[in-house]
Structures are given as C-alpha cells and as structure tokens.
Amino acid sequence: MAGNRNVVWVAPLAGLLLGVLDFVWIKYVPSPFGELGNSMAVWAVVAFLLTWRFWWSLPVSLAAAVVCLVVAGPSYYLAAALIQNDDWSNLYNTNAFVWMGFGVIAGLVFGAAGVFARTPGRWQAVAVAVPVAVLFAEAVINARRVGDPSYDGSDQIGVMAVLVFLGVVLIPLAGRSWRRQGLVLLYALPLTVIGYVLLSVTGFR
Template identity: 65%
Template sequence: MTIKRNVVVVAPVAGVLLGLLDFVWIKYVPWPFGALGNSMAVWATAAFLLTFGSRWSLRAGVTGAVVCLVLAVPSYYLAATVIQDDDLANLYNRNAILWMALGVVAGAVFGAAGVLARTPGRLATVASAMPGAVLFAEAVIQARRIGDPSYDTPGQLAFVAVLVALGVTATLSVARNRVTALLVALPLTAVGYALLSVTGFR
C-alpha cells in the first residue's frame, strides 16, 4: 500500500517538474546543452531513472513512468504559456496529444527497463543498456544532419558529443556489468534508431 501511494504522489509530481524544468532548460540554457530539452531520448531516460531509483513493482513502475511522461507534456506547454505567453490551446492540440501518446509508449518501455535494471537476473544488463542505447540512437540521427546546410555543422557535432557522453555516463551509472552493458547498447542503438525514425524524429 505504501508503494502504491508513493507512485500516486511521486509520478505526477515528477511529470509536472519534468515538463516545467524542461521548458526552462530549453529557454535559458545555451546550445548544445539546451538542445537536450528537445530530446525524446532524454525524456525516455528520465522515465528510466524514475523507476530505477524507486522500489516499485514492474506494474507500478510502468504506470508511474507513463503518468510522468504524459503529464510532462501539458506541464511543458503550460510553462510556455506562463513564461512566454504561448497559446494555452497548445496544452491539448494535435501535437500535444501526439507527444502524450509517445509518452505512453516510452513510459511503458523505459519504465519497465528501469525496474528490470535493478532486479537481479538475465534481463538486468540489457535493461541497463537501454538509456545509453536511446541516447546513442539520437546521436546517430543528429550526426546524419552534419553537412546539411539547414543545420550548423559545429553545433551538430557538439550536440552529438553531448549525447554520446551522456549515453556512456548513463550506462556506467546504472549497470552492474558496465562493459557488457555498453556492448549490448550497440545493437540496441540500431533498434532505437529505427523506432525513432518511425516516429518521424529524424
């Protein structure tokens, strides 16, 4: 019962803070670090860390991660309305609904991974490789933009370096078998790249 109450309180609070702080981060932190606020991989990693750091069951972890990411979307747009007078309709327009739908998927996958990564067993190493893999996958997407005249090449190179460094750091921080987890992250990166591409994030 305590764990269930914990999820009910922690997940919504985490979601509101994620959306609010994400917008503030984007608005005030300079490139390339500021670009992390627009990163799907960073939000997925946040869902992973939420459940990895909590003593929740698999079901509670998935539910909590989904609630966190879904609530983060309107919180983000509400912050934009308050801080820079954006249209309040952004909270529930088509884009917001799409991001919330993606939040359900990412929350389910990475929320489960966060629980499994701290649970002894064969899946722990694979699960602990997932934050790094999704960050590496986004790095690949950004790297493919290098040379495109629509993007600033030095800026893209810097952002790729930040994503890779963050992916390595995340993996080393959560994995018990660090080297193995980094190796497992490589094939998972290909899967993550394919999935991110399907969403149109490329």
C-alpha cells in the same frame, strides 16, 4: 506494497517538473546543452531513472513512468503559455495528444527497463542498455545532420558528444565489473540501431 504509496504524488510531480523545467532549459540554456531540452531520448531516460530510483512493483512502475511522461507534455506547453504567452490551446490540441501517446509507449518501455535495471539477474545489463541505446541513437541522428544546411554543424557535434557522454554515464548502473559494463555496450549496439529506426519513423531525424 507500502513503498508503492508515494507513486500517487511522485509520478505526476516528476512529470510536472520535467515539462516545466524542460521548457525553461530550452529557453535559457545555451547550445549544445540547451538542445537536450528537445531530446526525446532525455525524456525517456527520465522515465527510466524514475522507476530505477523508486522501488515500486513492476505494474506500479509502468504506470508511474507513463503518468510522468504524459503529464510532462502539457506541463511543457503550460510553461510556454505562462513564460512566453504561447497559445493555451497547445495544452490540448492534436499535437499535444500525439506527444502524450508517445509518452505512453515510452513510459511502458523505459519504465520496465528501470525496474529490471535495479534487479540483479540476466536481464539487468540488457535493461541498462535500453536507455544507453536511445541516447546513442539520437546521437547518430545528430551526427547525420552535420553538413545539412538546415542545421548548425557545430551545434550538432556538441549535442552528439553530450548524448554519448550521458549514455556512457549510465553504463555503471549495471554493476562495477568490467564484464557487466562490457555487456551493456554489447547489448546497446543492436538496440541503438533499433532506436535509430524507431526515432526516424516518428519523424525525429
């Protein structure tokens, strides 16, 4: 497909921008919005939007989402090294490879969801519910931190509200009808539980 050709530069460029801008966002944007830079869910949604926006074939979309997230990891550490003189070894140490591994998994899941979300049919609402659910799941994690002395309660409430808002904003991608949007919310409920469990397993809690 001729439309697949631009993936060669779009995917790595998207990953570079995601990593660099994410670091800048965390460093200079105040809470609660600044906390979105620490969000695994936001990175996953970027992979989803990438394959939803560009009409690549399914295999190419999966590769693009994986490349985007894998490149984003070291790009984040590159920005940290250039801007605040962090150790350059962060680009290739064990922690960097762990995050790149998560990027492969998330890229496959959310890359596929992006493709099905732009494809009319029975799976469209389910596909849109996937990024909605991961945002809701992370919002639940923030909600559970309220009252924990290790975290600022007001910050957690603010981040939770922003994550829920972003999830709601994605719902119309399934279509304009109330029925389709209602289905997204219906599917998002069990997926939120699954997402919460998976995020907790990775230690993000």
